[in-house]
Amino acid sequence: xxxxxxxxxxxxxxxxxxxxxxxxxxxxxxxxxxxxxxxxxxxxxxxxxxxxxxxxxxxxxxxxxxxxxxxxxxxxxxxxxxxxxxxxxxxxxxxxxxxxxxxxxxxxxxxxxxxxxxxxxxxxxxxxxxxxxxxxxxxxxxxxxxxxxxxxxxxxxxxxxxxxxxxxxxxxxxxxxxxxxxxxxxxxxxxxxxxxxxxxxxxxxxxxxxxxxxxxxxxxxxxxxxxxxxxxxxxxxxxxxxxxxxxxxxxxxxxxxxxxxxxxxxxxxxxxxxxxxxxxxxxxxxxxxxxxxxxxxxxxxxxxxxxxxxxxxxxxxxxxxxxxxxxxxxxxxxxxxxxxxxxxxx
Numbered sequence: 001x002x003x004x005x006x007x008x009x010x011x012x013x014x015x016x017x018x019x020x021x022x023x024x025x026x027x028x029x030x031x032x033x034x035x036x037x038x039x040x041x042x043x044x045x046x047x048x049x050x051x052x053x054x055x056x057x058x059x060x061x062x063x064x065x066x067x068x069x070x071x072x073x074x075x076x077x078x079x080x081x082x083x084x085x086x087x088x089x090x091x092x093x094x095x096x097x098x099x100x101x102x103x104x105x106x107x108x109x110x111x112x113x114x115x116x117x118x119x120x121x122x123x124x125x126x127x128x129x130x131x132x133x134x135x136x137x138x139x140x141x142x143x144x145x146x147x148x149x150x151x152x153x154x155x156x157x158x159x160x161x162x163x164x165x166x167x168x169x170x171x172x173x174x175x176x177x178x179x180x181x182x183x184x185x186x187x188x189x190x191x192x193x194x195x196x197x198x199x200x201x202x203x204x205x206x207x208x209x210x211x212x213x214x215x216x217x218x219x220x221x222x223x224x225x226x227x228x229x230x231x232x233x234x235x236x237x238x239x240x241x242x243x244x245x246x247x248x249x250x251x252x253x254x255x256x257x258x259x260x261x262x263x264x265x266x267x268x269x270x271x272x273x274x275x276x277x278x279x280x281x282x283x284x285x286x287x288x289x290x291x292x293x294x295x296x297x298x299x300x301x302x303x304x305x306x307x308x309x310x311x312x313x314x315x316x317x318x319x320x321x322x323x324x325x326x327x328x329x330x331x332x333x334x335x336x337x338x339x340x341x342x343x344x345x346x
Contacts, residue, residue, distance in 0.1 A: 009195060018197045020076040037068040037075045043082035043206065046183040047091055049164050050190055058196060065197050078202035079191070081184040083209070086251030088179045089243065095157040096174040104171055110154050123153040180209055236260040239345045264304040265343075267296040268313050270334070286323055286332070295323070295332040300339065 012018065041061045044054050065077045098106050110116035161170045165182070172178045184205050191198060208214045224230045238260060240247035249256055272287050273280035287295060297313060315321075324333050324340045333340070 005195070009192065012197075013192075018077065019199050019201060020074055023074070035073050037065075037073045039065045039068075039075070039077050041079060043080045044187065045085075045087065046081045046083050046187065046205065047088050047179060048160070048183060050187050055194060058191075058194070062194075062196055069197075076202070077196075077198050079188075079196070079198045079200070080203060081187055081205045083180050083184070084206045086240070086243065086245075086247055089176045090252070091157055091160075092174055092176040092179065093242065095161070095170070098156055098158050099171065099174065105167060106156070106158050108156060116154065119154055127153070177209065180205055180207065236262070241341070241345070261302075263300040263302060265298040265300055265333075266304070266307055267298055270295040270297060290332055293325075293330060293332050296334065298333045298335050298339070 039061045041058060044050055061077065065075050069075045098108075102108055110119055158170060161173055165173070173182075188200060188203065192200075204210055204213055206213050206217075221230065225232070237246040237248075238252075238255075238258065239245070249259075252258075270283060270287065273284050283295075297315070299313060301307065319336065321334050321336055322340065324335060324343075325331075326333055326343075333343075335343070
């Protein structure tokens with residue numbers, strides 16, 4: 001059966017069976033508008049090979065295109081591959097981190113069965129704790145998408161690629177552009193074997209790497225902006241410090257569904273201690289060194305309306321806090337490094 005399939009597909013290629021050419025304007029005017037047909041398919045994302053889900057969805061377009069061809073229509077079936085967004089960049093970054101940390105080829109800690117068992121136990125405990133916290137939302141479990149799909153939270157980018165690419169080729173994928181050169185080409189090859197019936201003269205990838213598609217998207221936005229259909233402005237977004245840009249929901253390797261969280265900082269002014277206790281030494285020195293600036297403890301809250309009437313501020317004894325200069329107000333905030341990093345992105 002496969003030999004017959006290969007032979008027929010070769011004949012299709014030789015006869016250019018799926019190439020749809022435009023007719024002349026005079027011919028087009030005389031033709032019935034219903035004698036031509038176009039079918040498209042949502043661009044599959046090119047961070048890996050096409051899978052059975054793509055094949056299942058694709059059959060609907062393939063069957064309809066073939067049916068219309070058998071009706072004598074001039075059928076156009078173009079195809080493209082989606083490469084825009086952060087998932088490819090994030091995967092390339094993750095692979096680079098794994099190679100830099102664990103060598104090439106990497107020797108992962110979980111290669112040791114005992115270490116793997118401990119890691120899995122810890123991840124299972126963390127997932128259970130997260131699920132227990134989500135008791136008010138029973139529709140959501142405590143597992144990430146990767147855990148749900150693979151059964152384990154130990155997912156390495158190297159091992160994902162190893163299922164699709166030769167081990168010698170994997171190091172090249174630290175360059176995100178290499179993904180664009182590899183997976184769309186494999187997608188075309190596999191779809192030809194699938195008998196998709198696509199006019200492969202009319203295929204492309206998205207992103208600026210393709211200047212034609214990039215110009216098309218620019219034209220769309222410029223046209224919409226000129227008609228006041230879209231506006232340029234600011235809004236709160238999740239920001240990736242690693243990549244230095246906004247990280248939209250589907251651009252993340254994990255954390256899908258997480259949105260910006262608004263906190264209110266409560267400024268509690270620090271006064272000079274009136275005693276000489278040892279625990280006051282650091283803060284006293286800070287106040288003396290920066291006598292020209294106000295210094296505040298800045299706890300964060302989701303409920304600022306509850307702050308009226310507060311009489312105490314409790315500091316985590318084992319917490320690590322730093323003094324950070326806030327340029328906008330020329331004040332010093334006492335906060336954790338994580339809080340300061342978050343505040344710097346506002």
